[in-house]
Amino acid sequence: MQKIDCDVLIVGGGPAGGVTAVTAKMNYPDKKILVVRENEIQLVPCAIPYIFGETLGCSDKDVASCAMAEEMGISTIVGTIEDIEVSKKIAYCCAGEISYDKLIFATGSTPFVHRSLRHSLILEGVFTIAKNKEFIDKLDVYAKDKQEIVIVGSGFIGVEVAIEFASKGKNVTVIGGSKHILQNAFDEEVGKQAEELMLEAGVIYIGSDRVTQIIDKNDDNVVNAVQLKSGRIVDAQVVILATGYKPNTELAQKAGISLGHYGGVWVDEYMRTQNHDIFAVGDCSSRRDFITKEPSKVMLASTSAAEGRIAGSSLYEIRYLKGFSGTIAIFSTMVNKTAFASAGATEEQAKAANIDVVVGTFSGMNRHPATIPGARKQFVKLIAMRHGGQIIGGQIVGGEEAGEMINLVGLIIESHHDIYKVMSMQIATQPMLTAAPTSYPLVMASVVIAQKIQNG
Amino acid sequence: MQKIDCDVLIVGGGPAGGVTAVTAKMNYPDKKILVVRENEIQLVPCAIPYIFGETLGCSDKDVASCAMAEEMGISTIVGTIEDIEVSKKIAYCCAGEISYDKLIFATGSTPFVHRSLRHSLILEGVFTIAKNKEFIDKLDVYAKDKQEIVIVGSGFIGVEVAIEFASKGKNVTVIGGSKHILQNAFDEEVGKQAEELMLEAGVIYIGSDRVTQIIDKNDDNVVNAVQLKSGRIVDAQVVILATGYKPNTELAQKAGISLGHYGGVWVDEYMRTQNHDIFAVGDCSSRRDFITKEPSKVMLASTSAAEGRIAGSSLYEIRYLKGFSGTIAIFSTMVNKTAFASAGATEEQAKAANIDVVVGTFSGMNRHPATIPGARKQFVKLIAMRHGGQIIGGQIVGGEEAGEMINLVGLIIESHHDIYKVMSMQIATQPMLTAAPTSYPLVMASVVIAQKIQNG
Numbered sequence: 001m002q003k004i005d006c007d008v009l010i011v012g013g014g015p016a017g018g019v020t021a022v023t024a025k026m027n028y029p030d031k032k033i034l035v036v037r038e039n040e041i042q043l044v045p046c047a048i049p050y051i052f053g054e055t056l057g058c059s060d061k062d063v064a065s066c067a068m069a070e071e072m073g074i075s076t077i078v079g080t081i082e083d084i085e086v087s088k089k090i091a092y093c094c095a096g097e098i099s100y101d102k103l104i105f106a107t108g109s110t111p112f113v114h115r116s117l118r119h120s121l122i123l124e125g126v127f128t129i130a131k132n133k134e135f136i137d138k139l140d141v142y143a144k145d146k147q148e149i150v151i152v153g154s155g156f157i158g159v160e161v162a163i164e165f166a167s168k169g170k171n172v173t174v175i176g177g178s179k180h181i182l183q184n185a186f187d188e189e190v191g192k193q194a195e196e197l198m199l200e201a202g203v204i205y206i207g208s209d210r211v212t213q214i215i216d217k218n219d220d221n222v223v224n225a226v227q228l229k230s231g232r233i234v235d236a237q238v239v240i241l242a243t244g245y246k247p248n249t250e251l252a253q254k255a256g257i258s259l260g261h262y263g264g265v266w267v268d269e270y271m272r273t274q275n276h277d278i279f280a281v282g283d284c285s286s287r288r289d290f291i292t293k294e295p296s297k298v299m300l301a302s303t304s305a306a307e308g309r310i311a312g313s314s315l316y317e318i319r320y321l322k323g324f325s326g327t328i329a330i331f332s333t334m335v336n337k338t339a340f341a342s343a344g345a346t347e348e349q350a351k352a353a354n355i356d357v358v359v360g361t362f363s364g365m366n367r368h369p370a371t372i373p374g375a376r377k378q379f380v381k382l383i384a385m386r387h388g389g390q391i392i393g394g395q396i397v398g399g400e401e402a403g404e405m406i407n408l409v410g411l412i413i414e415s416h417h418d419i420y421k422v423m424s425m426q427i428a429t430q431p432m433l434t435a436a437p438t439s440y441p442l443v444m445a446s447v448v449i450a451q452k453i454q455n456g
Numbered sequence: 457m458q459k460i461d462c463d464v465l466i467v468g469g470g471p472a473g474g475v476t477a478v479t480a481k482m483n484y485p486d487k488k489i490l491v492v493r494e495n496e497i498q499l500v501p502c503a504i505p506y507i508f509g510e511t512l513g514c515s516d517k518d519v520a521s522c523a524m525a526e527e528m529g530i531s532t533i534v535g536t537i538e539d540i541e542v543s544k545k546i547a548y549c550c551a552g553e554i555s556y557d558k559l560i561f562a563t564g565s566t567p568f569v570h571r572s573l574r575h576s577l578i579l580e581g582v583f584t585i586a587k588n589k590e591f592i593d594k595l596d597v598y599a600k601d602k603q604e605i606v607i608v609g610s611g612f613i614g615v616e617v618a619i620e621f622a623s624k625g626k627n628v629t630v631i632g633g634s635k636h637i638l639q640n641a642f643d644e645e646v647g648k649q650a651e652e653l654m655l656e657a658g659v660i661y662i663g664s665d666r667v668t669q670i671i672d673k674n675d676d677n678v679v680n681a682v683q684l685k686s687g688r689i690v691d692a693q694v695v696i697l698a699t700g701y702k703p704n705t706e707l708a709q710k711a712g713i714s715l716g717h718y719g720g721v722w723v724d725e726y727m728r729t730q731n732h733d734i735f736a737v738g739d740c741s742s743r744r745d746f747i748t749k750e751p752s753k754v755m756l757a758s759t760s761a762a763e764g765r766i767a768g769s770s771l772y773e774i775r776y777l778k779g780f781s782g783t784i785a786i787f788s789t790m791v792n793k794t795a796f797a798s799a800g801a802t803e804e805q806a807k808a809a810n811i812d813v814v815v816g817t818f819s820g821m822n823r824h825p826a827t828i829p830g831a832r833k834q835f836v837k838l839i840a841m842r843h844g845g846q847i848i849g850g851q852i853v854g855g856e857e858a859g860e861m862i863n864l865v866g867l868i869i870e871s872h873h874d875i876y877k878v879m880s881m882q883i884a885t886q887p888m889l890t891a892a893p894t895s896y897p898l899v900m901a902s903v904v905i906a907q908k909i910q911n912g
Contacts, residue, residue: 023903044824050887056827056828064894300885300893301893302882302884303882305896306882309879321876323876331886332886333888339889368502369503369518369520371512372511401856403890404858404859407884410881410882410883410884411864423765423776424762424776424778425762426759426780426783426786427863427866428758428799428859429758430787430789432506432856433788434860434863437475437756437761438471438757443761447479447765454483
């Protein structure tokens with residue numbers, strides 16, 4: 001068996017693994033960095049939904065570049081690590097025995113399917129959204145000549161995939177457990193707006209329901225329909241289960257690494273496991289919420305990349321103080337040409353976590369004056385602590401600018417800034433690019449909250 | 457003479473005065489708030505350039521709404537305050553004698569014209585960009601059948617006005633003192649990019665030069681050309697002097713109020729003059745720079761609005777701690793469909809102020825993967841303190857998202873966040889809305905700076 005030596009072994013080549021590798025090489029240029037990844041071609045995970053519709057149209061347009069890693073002298077093996085002997089610092093894969101000094105799990109996540117439906121995954125026409133080109137291509141080809149598409153799950157992936165399929169003229173039905181779509185990220189009145197736009201794009205939504213059975217009427221291993229808890233049966237030629245992801249920790253478990261909440265690898269603030277030569281980053285690591293400090297199921301490539309930067313720079317010494325403790329859920333998406341973005345806790349989540357909050361909303365225009373061509377409505381909702389006034393959540397509906405505006409809300413949350421700070425925040429406003437200086441929505445929503453607090 | 461009573465008298469109805477009035481009424485609902493302003497119709501100042509081109513096309517589309525103030529029960533008089541007797545708390549205007557308890561100067565700014573050219577303002581065809589509908593309409597009508605337009609000044613107003621006139625097929629020449637345009641907000645290599653786009657829009661730029669004389673060849677009081685220091689003569693049927701603004705403080709001076717730097721009314725952090733019953737907000741107040749603490753000439757409606765919120769809530773007691781000390785210059789604009797945005801100090805300004813800085817740049821795409829329809833280049837430059845790593849400036853070139861992204865940079869500067877914080881900042885990334893999580897430009901530019909600092 002071939003013996004391979006490296007200093008830093010990174011298992012996984014997604015956003016977390018890739019950023020860890022690049023950061024490690026930047027910080028420790030003399031170390032030999034080796035990435036072992038399963039996929040020859042790595043997809044850009046967040047853009048997978050756009051493969052199925054008019055936006056990208058094929059998976060070849062969604063390939064992540066490895067050029068930077070190669071240029072920097074980072075080695076890569078395409079293969080699977082089968083086992084790790086932690087005490088000997090050796091990993092075993094088809095290519096041989098890999099000895100390492102520092103080990104990073106960046107093994108990502110795999111689609112989660114409810115126990116009751118797992119056996120149906122063998123049926124022809126039933127798919128998940130796995131982050132794997134071969135698998136995605138199979139779904140893409142299979143769906144090409146099918147008309148009836150059922151998507152189970154009304155989160156971001158489900159909604160994005162639904163709209164893309166609808167853009168190709170297919171009959172698409174989304175089935176979700178909550179009354180309105182995107183309810184992990186938006187309060188009901190905002191999710192409802194997104195839902196209306198999804199319906200306008202031609203997608204049907206069945207809410208407050210769930211799939212109890214995936215039906216193969218002819219007993220020929222081909223899906224025909226789904227049975228809902230409500231009793232409804234929905235015809236389906238393709239069923240896509242977009243019901244979340246779970247940390248991929250099989251290898252870590254086999255190696256005896258301790259897990260944390262929701263099955264992710266337990267890590268400290270610097271992404272170290274209990275063994276400080278072993279790290280975990282990205283979706284395979286265990287996360288908790290920035291505000292509530294409760295276990296968090298949020299999986300985001302952006303958070304994974306931030307974790308990769310921390311791990312990559314902390315391998316041999318802690319170089320940079322980690323700026324945050326806990327994951328702020330910051331999301332954005334487009335629904336039928338309108339942007340929806342959310343950061344931190346929703347009002348509902350805050351109340352469920354027994355947080356005493358005050359909420360402020362503001363509706364205005366995203367350009368000024370409103371006569372500027374292309375100006376459109378912009379809605380902001382902020383959620384703040386009644387005592388202290390710190391902003392812990394925000395939701396935005398508007399034009400494409402919402403994608404960066406929500407990052408501003410994210411930084412406000414991460415900085416523990418309060419509504420009083422935001423009320424006199426220094427900003428740029430420009431007719432063609434932003435709302436008016438006199439009614440900038442983040443400021444105005446903060447003013448509304450301050451008024452509510454003042455008036456008791 | 458009619459006697460008018462009020463509690464709070466606000467002189468001026470622009471963004472600063474308007475926001476002060478609304479904030480005062482919100483915080484002190486029992487007080488009688490009176491705004492005295494000179495213009496019956498108030499223009500949205502930042503959008504004035506767009507009146508002259510295809511974007512708005514006329515000043516009627518650039519009118520600020522006073523509906524909110526009216527609804528709230530704020531009184532307004534259109535007129536001019538001629539004099540103020542501070543000791544008696546009485547202001548005199550055509551409408552009568554106004555007695556007040558608290559007085560706010562929000563008298564704004566008026567175009568600055570170099571002494572050597574002031575006498576030419578009487579020539580037909582010579583204009584400034586005054587924030588006054590009648591005046592703007594006069595220019596608009598006069599320019600309608602003229603072809604040769606010369607704009608003196610290469611700041612934001614000059615450039616925006618130039619591009620709008622060019623969009624109507626006119627021959628437009630901009631004359632600026634600096635090598636490239638927009639040099640108060642951008643370093644040379646960034647200003648150069650903006651300039652190239654302005655040239656593509658059909659505008660001619662003559663840099664590193666200045667107008668020494670405005671020529672009336674036929675001695676008939678109609679402008680024909682401008683004479684430049686370099687010896688060049690440029691034909692002109694319309695000459696627009698966009699050479700900055702100066703605080704409008706005539707009334708305050710007459711009332712014996714102390715002025716500060718650059719002729720603005722001296723104010724403390726709560727926008728109070730030395731007399732704590734008298735405030736000044738907006739362009740008529742004296743400002744200093746957030747970073748250098750030197751006097752600042754920056755005039756922005758957004759900063760004015762923030763000052764209005766502070767003043768309006770601090771009239772009878774200080775309710776909210778002011779979040780900032782000193783003005784961060786945060787600008788954004790569109791040049792030929794590309795956004796240019798800047799916050800804080802440029803590299804050049806930092807070096808001129810003897811600040812020891814390290815600079816990082818990153819060029820990427822504003823969507824991910826790069827195959828997303830509409831994806832375009834995005835460039836970020838960050839300027840950080842070598843010791844401490846705090847970010848003190850940033851420049852962005854890209855799509856419309858730059859308008860809100862620069863506000864993120866603004867908050868980073870205002871929060872004294874350093875590159876290490878930004879490197880692990882939590883953000884949302886989405887294919888249709890932002891750059892990739894693995895190469896988000898603010899993070900990447902911070903990484904570049906960290907590497908430079910580490911490598912000495």
